[in-house]
Amino acid sequence: MLAGPLVVVVAYPLGQLLVASALVDRRISGTVYTRVLAEPDYWRAFGHSLAVSTAATVVAGLIGGALAWVVARTDIPGWVALRRWLVIPYMIPPFVAAFAWHGLLGPAGYLNQAYLTLSHAGPVFTIYGAAGIVFVLAMTTYPLFLILVARALDQMNAELEEAAEISGASPGRVMRDITLRLVAPAFASAAMLAFSGDLSNFGVPALLGDPVGFRVMTTAIYATVQDVTVPNHLSVAAALSVWLALAALAVALFQLWTHAQGRHVIIGGRGGRTRPVRLGRWSAPVTAGAWMLGLVTTGGPLASLAMLALTRAYGLPPAWGNLTWQHFLELPSDPLVRTAVTNSAILTVAAATTTAAIGFVISYLRVRSHSRFAAVLDYVSGIPYVIPGTVIAIAMILAWIQPLPVLRVSIYNTLWILWLAYCARYLAVPIRGLNSALRQYDGALEEAAAGAGATPLRIVRDVAAPLVWGSLLSSWLLVAVPALNELTVSILLYGPGHETVGVAAFLMIRDGRIATAAAFGLLMILVVVLGDAVARRVSRGRAALW
Amino acid sequence: MRRKPDRYALIALTCLIAVAATSDIPVSQADTVSGTITYYTVKPTELVNKVVTDFQAKYPGVRVEVYRAGSGDVIARFSAEQQAGAIKADVITLADRPFVQTLARQSLLEPVRSRWLSSIDPRYVYDGGRDFETELVAIAIGYNTRLIQKPPTRLKDLLDPAYRNKIIIPDPGYSGAAFAMLATLVNTRAFGWDFYRGLKQVGTLVGQGNPAAAQAIASGERPLAAITYGDVLSLKQRGSPVDIVFPKDGLVVVPQPTGVLRTSHNLAAAEAFADFCLSPEGLADSAAFGYATVNPQIRPQGLPSFAGIPVLSADWKTASAQHAKFLSQFRAIFGLH
Numbered sequence: 001m002l003a004g005p006l007v008v009v010v011a012y013p014l015g016q017l018l019v020a021s022a023l024v025d026r027r028i029s030g031t032v033y034t035r036v037l038a039e040p041d042y043w044r045a046f047g048h049s050l051a052v053s054t055a056a057t058v059v060a061g062l063i064g065g066a067l068a069w070v071v072a073r074t075d076i077p078g079w080v081a082l083r084r085w086l087v088i089p090y091m092i093p094p095f096v097a098a099f100a101w102h103g104l105l106g107p108a109g110y111l112n113q114a115y116l117t118l119s120h121a122g123p124v125f126t127i128y129g130a131a132g133i134v135f136v137l138a139m140t141t142y143p144l145f146l147i148l149v150a151r152a153l154d155q156m157n158a159e160l161e162e163a164a165e166i167s168g169a170s171p172g173r174v175m176r177d178i179t180l181r182l183v184a185p186a187f188a189s190a191a192m193l194a195f196s197g198d199l200s201n202f203g204v205p206a207l208l209g210d211p212v213g214f215r216v217m218t219t220a221i222y223a224t225v226q227d228v229t230v231p232n233h234l235s236v237a238a239a240l241s242v243w244l245a246l247a248a249l250a251v252a253l254f255q256l257w258t259h260a261q262g263r264h265v266i267i268g269g270r271g272g273r274t275r276p277v278r279l280g281r282w283s284a285p286v287t288a289g290a291w292m293l294g295l296v297t298t299g300g301p302l303a304s305l306a307m308l309a310l311t312r313a314y315g316l317p318p319a320w321g322n323l324t325w326q327h328f329l330e331l332p333s334d335p336l337v338r339t340a341v342t343n344s345a346i347l348t349v350a351a352a353t354t355t356a357a358i359g360f361v362i363s364y365l366r367v368r369s370h371s372r373f374a375a376v377l378d379y380v381s382g383i384p385y386v387i388p389g390t391v392i393a394i395a396m397i398l399a400w401i402q403p404l405p406v407l408r409v410s411i412y413n414t415l416w417i418l419w420l421a422y423c424a425r426y427l428a429v430p431i432r433g434l435n436s437a438l439r440q441y442d443g444a445l446e447e448a449a450a451g452a453g454a455t456p457l458r459i460v461r462d463v464a465a466p467l468v469w470g471s472l473l474s475s476w477l478l479v480a481v482p483a484l485n486e487l488t489v490s491i492l493l494y495g496p497g498h499e500t501v502g503v504a505a506f507l508m509i510r511d512g513r514i515a516t517a518a519a520f521g522l523l524m525i526l527v528v529v530l531g532d533a534v535a536r537r538v539s540r541g542r543a544a545l546w
Numbered sequence: 547m548r549r550k551p552d553r554y555a556l557i558a559l560t561c562l563i564a565v566a567a568t569s570d571i572p573v574s575q576a577d578t579v580s581g582t583i584t585y586y587t588v589k590p591t592e593l594v595n596k597v598v599t600d601f602q603a604k605y606p607g608v609r610v611e612v613y614r615a616g617s618g619d620v621i622a623r624f625s626a627e628q629q630a631g632a633i634k635a636d637v638i639t640l641a642d643r644p645f646v647q648t649l650a651r652q653s654l655l656e657p658v659r660s661r662w663l664s665s666i667d668p669r670y671v672y673d674g675g676r677d678f679e680t681e682l683v684a685i686a687i688g689y690n691t692r693l694i695q696k697p698p699t700r701l702k703d704l705l706d707p708a709y710r711n712k713i714i715i716p717d718p719g720y721s722g723a724a725f726a727m728l729a730t731l732v733n734t735r736a737f738g739w740d741f742y743r744g745l746k747q748v749g750t751l752v753g754q755g756n757p758a759a760a761q762a763i764a765s766g767e768r769p770l771a772a773i774t775y776g777d778v779l780s781l782k783q784r785g786s787p788v789d790i791v792f793p794k795d796g797l798v799v800v801p802q803p804t805g806v807l808r809t810s811h812n813l814a815a816a817e818a819f820a821d822f823c824l825s826p827e828g829l830a831d832s833a834a835f836g837y838a839t840v841n842p843q844i845r846p847q848g849l850p851s852f853a854g855i856p857v858l859s860a861d862w863k864t865a866s867a868q869h870a871k872f873l874s875q876f877r878a879i880f881g882l883h
Contacts, residue, residue, distance in 0.1 A: 106765070106767060107767040107768075108762075108765040108766040108767040113766075210754065211751075211753065211754070211758075213881075213882050225622075226618070226619055226622045227618075227622065228621065228622045228625045228626065229869075229870060234626075312784075312785050313764070313781070313784040313785030313786040313787075314761060314764045314765060314781065314784075314786050315690065315692075315763075315764030315765050315766060315781075315786045315787050315788065316785065316786065316787060317692075334595070335595055335598065335599070335612075336591075336595075339611075401626075401630050402630065403631075403632070410630065410632050412630070412632075413627075413632075413634050495613070495634065496584050496585075496586070496611045496612055496613035496634065496635075497582070497584065497609075497611030497612075507591075507614075510754065510755070510757070510758060511590075511591045511614070511755075511757045511758075512757035512758055512760055512761035512764075512777070512781070513591060513592070513757075514761060514765075
């Protein structure tokens with residue numbers, strides 16, 4: 001019975017994906033794969049995916065890593081505020097960030113226009129294509145490095161560095177041999193998260209790559225689903241999805257392997273407050289540089305959205321006479337906005353509650369019963385977390401497009417299929433959180449309750465659940481906030497009248513309703529920032545969106 | 547003597563016909579129609595929103611769910627549903643005449659019974675009354691009024707090297723209107739494929755749909771476009787610095803038929819919606835967005851006249867048979883894949 005939900009949301013859809021990619025006219029055949037693999041366009045898209053994700057990860061790592069060291073190790077003034085300020089870009093949904101940066105750096109963006117009035121040489125930088133995609137992805141993912149590396153630096157025992165210094169090592173040597181080695185695991189896990197996030201991203205390449213014909217795997221799969229002139233287009237999309245899923249799984253396995261190799265070092269206990277590096281005469285430039293970077297990466301997109309949203313009509317120059325609140329005021333009466341907000345609210349609550357409930361059961365069995373079955377459930381629920389959302393969406397279409405056996409209705413084109421897909425996508429989040437929360441308590445309390453004659457249900461209700469209540473609540477929020485802005489899965493599964501917030505924003509951008517899209521995008525960011533604040537408050541700082 | 551009864555008979559017959567005719571008109575009274583219908587359309591979002599809002603105000607029991615995209619995407623969704631045997635759309639509007647014609651031939655479209663049929667120009671009712679047009683869609687030259695002081699007046703002017711890297715056209719694979727333009731021009735001796743090769747030579751960008759191209763004109767990203775005029779005019783209405791010119795060397799007319807699907811689960815509401823689209827009220831919404839409508843009485847304000855411009859029309863039989871070939875040749879010229 002427990003396996004039921006996992007079969008419905010994970011095993012059956014992924015099975016259908018494999019079947020569809022290997023079936024041609026109801027016969028098992030490898031022709032779809034041979035056809036797909038013989039097509040240079042798909043190889044190009046795959047190459048683009050790898051190249052863009054690698055480049056964005058490297059750029060984000062350099063920026064985020066340097067900033068982490070600055071905020072965690074140096075005596076830079078106002079480091080607490082700086083840390084908060086610098087992670088805001090992580091709360092901007094990537095495709096909203098792409099849209100916002102396009103407003104600044106598009107061929108007719110505000111920055112390019114300002115530059116053009118100074119010189120007529122041409123735009124400084126055009127955001128379309130590989131460079132722009134890398135830029136936007138790096139801008140939205142560098143906070144991951146900042147957060148994880150800075151946390152590792154916080155927890156690292158600074159006495160190790162001190163000891164090296166006392167033994168006569170140069171600052172460069174200390175950095176290379178001690179600091180970098182110790183933060184390497186944190187750096188690696190941030191890199192893995194960033195890389196797989198970039199690989200699965202749909203919105204950024206769709207907005208910045210499609211206009212110049214630059215395809216990556218996620219946009220190629222989307223285009224294949226849309227293109228009925230391709231024979232067996234869903235099978236081709238399935239084969240491409242398997243290909244992309246294998247790449248993502250390889251990344252996840254590589255991470256497990258490095259973990260098992262013991263390359264990671266367990267960071268020693270906290271040795272009191274770590275000694276800040278004195279910046280001395282570098283203080284002013286480093287401080288200015290860090291704040292400027294924050295101003296650009298956070299302020300840039302927000303200012304761009306605000307300008308686009310406040311300008312009376314798209315294309316008018318930024319001038320006082322052209323400003324208006326109209327686009328914000330019109331949002332509540334926009335039919336698409338109303339539908340999308342209602343749907344996303346329903347889906348978010350449903351998906352977060354379902355995943356928390358199923359997650360709690362799986363996690364409880366896993367931690368307390370040590371049964372092999374529970375371990376299998378735990379692993380299975382983790383699969384959709386590592387494979388890209390596009391793949392999950394294709395699997396859901398293939399699994400559920402046909403009418404259900406007894407009811408004779410198809411859940412395709414309804415909110416139900418989105419609900420299933422969201423559950424699959426986010427199920428691993430509460431399980432991870434709850435596994436570690438439950439491991440912090442041993443089973444003694446439950447055993448005592450059992451000894452006192454409590455029924456199993458009562459034990460869970462009165463003992464186990466209250467113990468992990470905080471974790472449960474924060475994992476609920478950790479699912480809810482990203483689900484609210486979800487685009488990658490929703491864009492493939494939504495039907496008329498079942499648009500979500502992410503889909504609505506994406507459609508507005510595509511349909512040229514720029515001002516409305518910008519106003520709506522600002523509201524989306526506001527909701528994430530508030531959601532994050534609530535998550536911190538609820539978990540007393542233990543859980544945040546990162 | 548014998549004439550009198552005849553005359554009475556004639557009157558009686560006339561009355562009978564009249565009664566029969568009226569009873570043929572669906573009694574789509576606002577209070578008897580209810581439920582949800584789904585409308586698949588390629589019309590600009592803001593126009594659709596307006597028509598739907600006005601319709602729902604008149605028929606408070608009906609909710610219209612809209613799927614709006616370019617013809618390419620709408621057909622993709624529709625075909626997938628058709629294959630799965632679950633057509634979701636109740637009413638459909640496509641800028642792809644051959645596709646709608648096929649639907650009509652497969653008897654998938656319900657014959658239109660609207661009391662407003664007589665008020666519209668009969669040239670815009672197709673396939674034996676199974677589908678009809680509401681707005682007259684045509685390709686215009688759209689331009690940014692801040693960046694282009696003297697807009698080109700002919701399509702051929704777009705090939706002038708002075709417009710290098712200034713032009714955008716929608717993708718005929720996505721936009722039915724852009725495909726109609728392609729199918730029309732390559733079959734017109736004065737244009738042919740050379741016209742598209744010329745566009746490529748001046749660095750013309752292929753965008754996605756008409757709304758996106760209109761947006762590129764407004765921002766100045768690409769200040770010139772060959773585009774459906776309604777998408778430009780709806781931005782102009784909002785105050786964007788854009789305008790249109792109807793090219794003197796040929797008006798490409800884009801048929802954009804609407805039909806009611808026979809598979810609809812709520813035929814009464816679907817027919818009421820189609821009826822509303824044809825009504826003076828519904829057409830007034832189109833006119834308010836700058837469209838010429840199929841009802842000669844309902845005219846937009848300030849639409850430049852296209853009287854006297856030669857109308858170019860496609861050979862739709864060839865065009866639909868060679869849909870894929872036209873697209874691949876287009877993509878080859880522009881180096882798209």
